[in-house]
Amino acid sequence: MPKKPSTARAIARIYTYARPAMPRIVLGMIAALAGALVSLVIPQVLRALVDGSLSAGDVTAIGPAVVLVLALGVLEAVMVALRRWLVLTPGTHVEARMRNDFYAKLQDLPVAFHDRWPSGQLLSRMTADLGLIRRWLAFGIVLLVVNIVTIGVGFVFLVNISWMLGVLFMVCSIPLWIYGFVFESKYSTVARRSQDQAGDLATTVEESVHGIRVLKAFGRGKHALENFTKQAEQLRGTEIEKAKAIAGIWLWLLLVPDITFALSLFGGVVLAANGVLSVGDLVAFFATATVLRWPVESIGFLLSMTFDTRTAADRFFDVMDEENTITDPQTPSTVERPQGRLTFDAVHFRYQDSPARVPDLIDGVDLTLEPGETMALVGLTGSGKTTLTALATRLYDVTGGRILLDGVDIRDLSRQELRTHIAMAFEDATLFSASVRDNVMMGRPHGTEQELAEALEIAQAHFVYDLPNGLDTTIGEEGLSLSGGQRQRLALARAVAAKPSVLVLDDPLSALDVDTEALVEAALRTVLASTTALIVAHRPSTVQLADRVALMQDGRVSLVGTHSELLATSEHYRFVISSLDDEQDAPKLEVTA
Structure with missing residues (x-):
């Protein structure tokens, strides 16, 4: 059996369709990244305020600081809105191009192909799978890249504030990345099985609807329902298996940051008490860590969305890669005056x-x-x-x-x-x-x-x-x-x-x-x-x-x-x-x- 391509290589095949949309998707990433970086600047403003004016007892600096923080918050919101505006429409164009090519391929493939492939499988690939790819292009890939960059930049800020707490934060995050690789191999398999079973279920529904007269005439409605229920239960079991896999990574994504916060808080208080760390540094560290919490926690569902998209891409190209054995010649002949022999x-x-x-x-x-x-x-x-x-x-x-x-x-x-x-x-x-x-x-x-x-x-x-x-x-x-x-x-x-x-x-x-x-x-x-x-x-x-x-x-x-x-x-x-x-x-x- 040929080795399956990596997730990155499998998803990269979508680039042919996504290329016209990439300028706006990249601009959307830049806007989202700008908003994330703005959110990382806010803790630095708080740090300067606490260690500067407030430590000196000058309350007059609070007003300008509040205005600055408000302005940064508004700018972050504008960047988020800009990101949405930039990426939503191109994703629909990519989906439309892929769907049109998929339909054209189905029309071009010989009857022998359609003899082998259930219509429900083809329908699920054309609708559910392509919809998933669209959502990933408009949302998943943008946030995945931006959040990973944000985490990296945020770690730099944390180390700059306190190298000891920053290193502690990074070391505590290592289990997340290890489990992420384990999660990929486990989740990719079950995600493919789930999408294939959904296609089989769609085939069953389509056959039942088209054959409703036969089912009613022979009184086989109950049998059809039992068959459908059996397939639906299999799909439900697979979906539960998917949910357990996602729950497993969420456990780590929620537990590890909480433990990290607790250890950092303990270490930060000790450092502040010994004068190694200022109060402003401590405030900035935890404000920055709080900003990073969402990007860290989001990695779980963004990874699951990415692996679902990898499966969707595989299923799409399963059909697109089918060889058409009945093709037109490179230089077609013609019948000038058809006689009908x-x-x-x-x-x-x-x-x-x-x-x-x-x-x-x-x-x-x-x-x-x-x-x-x-x-x-x-x-x-x-x-x-x-x-x-x-x-x-x-x-x-x-x-x-x-x-x-x-x-x-x-x-x-x-x-x-x-x-x-x-x-x-x-x-x-x-x-x-x-x-x-x-x-x-x-x-x-x-x-x-x-x-x-x-x-x-x-x-x-x-x-x-x-x-x-x-x-x-x-x-x-x-x-x-x-x-x-x-x-x-x-x-x-x-x-x-x-x-x-x-x-x-x-x-x-x-x-x-x-x-x-x-x-x-x-x-x-x-x-x-x-x-x-x-x-x-x-x-x-x-x-x-x-x-x-x-x-x-x-x-x-x-x-x-x-x-x-x-x-x-x-x-x-x-x-x-x-x-x-x-x-x-x-x-x-x-x-x-």
């Missing part, structure tokens, strides 16, 4: 983490779709149909062979250009919390109203005009306010509206009733007449749309021909078609509007 040339595919003994999911597929041709993919469950369609748009990359679009390897095209030529509609239709218009025209954002109407007509999505605000009606999260058939029709309309040269349809009509399916298929024929189409078929009626049929078996295309040819020559094809007939004859659970 799609060729699978000895295509192989397997998941990266698949054991060597497991055969390829796609095991040497050779298949060519001519321009304007409609090809149906049929096969038993697990034969590789859906996987093959996902390769055409580079949702996954082939691990062997190549896929050509009009003679150009799709890996030589930019992903944006490829996905303007090839559009896809999935069986599990996903919609977004946006208007009907925005959902349908996602692949053609500058399309006309006529193109929108045509796409809705082909998909038989007339129901949208009856929604409260028609095409401007906002669809709920993931379109769950609509029926399955309605969602599929909008997803099909989205693919059609993109006007691609190749249309890939992964069983897009599975949730439609028989009558609506017939209407959609009739309308689709006009589109498919001029568009190359690859359709995963789970119904005999869908097969009827195709010019030719490709029979998939164990990751390979075993036969290609017309429906009637394959029926006449292939026993396995007849078996597959009969299984599709069985599915069609089964009672439907949903009739869409």
